[in-house]
Amino acid sequence: xxxxxxxxxxxxxxxxxxxxxxxxxxxxxxxxxxxxxxxxxxxxxxxxxxxxxxxxxxxxxxxxxxxxxxxxxxx
Numbered sequence: 903x904x905x906x907x908x909x910x911x912x913x914x915x916x917x918x919x920x921x922x923x924x925x926x927x928x929x930x931x932x933x934x935x936x937x938x939x940x941x942x943x944x945x946x947x948x949x950x951x952x953x954x955x956x957x958x959x960x961x962x963x964x965x966x967x968x969x970x971x972x973x974x975x976x977x
Contacts, residue, residue: 904940906944909940917934
């Protein structure tokens with residue numbers, strides 16, 4: 903199983919990429935949020951079905967309710 907430290911490192915990398923790639927900022931921040939949630943879930947006692955890392959795909963599809971309308975219209 904992936905450790906909370908690795909989840910946290912991946913979230914930090916996504917935030918760094920968001921700063922370096924302004925055109926894809928929203929995507930990278932959504933991915934950072936996903937990794938941060940996995941970090942929290944793994945520290946609380948295991949991942950919940952909602953936050954498992956089995957989903958490999960678009961972050962916008964994974965957490966559509968988490969994205970603000972302003973961010974969705976940014977591109």
